[in-house]
Amino acid sequence: MIDLYYWPTPNGWKISIALEEMGLDYTVKPVNIGRGEQFDPEFLKISPNNRMPAIVDHDPPGGGAPVSVFETGAILIYLAEKTGRFMPTDLRGRMTVIEWVMWQMSGLGPMLGQNGHFKFYAPETLPYAQERYGNEVLRLFGVMDRRLEGRDYLCDEYSIADMACWPWVITYKKQEIDLDQFPHVRAWYDRLKVRPALRRGYMVGRELGKPSGKWDEEARKNLMPNPTLPQKTD
The missing domain is CATH 3.40.30.10 (Glutaredoxin)
Structure with a gap:
């Protein structure tokens, strides 16, 4: 368990x-x-x-x-x-999957996170930040679109790389990204969203809530990076 x-x-x-x-x-x-x-x-x-x-x-x-x-x-x-x-055992296949997992970890997730933050959570509108992260998100979607040209999945077969990326791509509407600009990403996204296990995983904890685009004051205190925030330790 x-x-x-x-x-x-x-x-x-x-x-x-x-x-x-x-x-x-x-x-x-x-x-x-x-x-x-x-x-x-x-x-x-x-x-x-x-x-x-x-x-x-x-x-x-x-x-x-x-x-x-x-x-x-x-x-x-x-x-x-x-x-x-969901990860090959041969050296080249395994490293390709790990590369795309790391690409999501270092690029797609953090940049979409920052883009969303400055669009919806920042207490003031900062055009420079919105432009900087918005452009980087579009660049990353372009990288992903080129990778998916002629492919059903990011790697040779459905893998943990796809599982890493899909939950961030699903935020495209909220983040005001025109997914039709990236036809290969759109086809991949639609292909994955009908997988029964993926749908079940996406629905886990639905009763707990989902990202709303708004923070109350307690959430802002707990979710804003703050080195002075008291850390509860033994």
């Missing part, structure tokens, strides 16, 4: 989708990031970066003590290696 420390956001959806696609048993442990639960001392033992999602695998490969993993790229690779699914 795997404990999934989770809140329904694009990063959370990556892992709930992977767990559903891989057919693994898991229990959702909600971490309400708007209410500061990511600073709970017990959670910080699992995810010292005070970010969700994170997992604890009580049945790790080879047995032994439970294994905890934080950071979505690391979790996806761990789950793929645990199950032997």
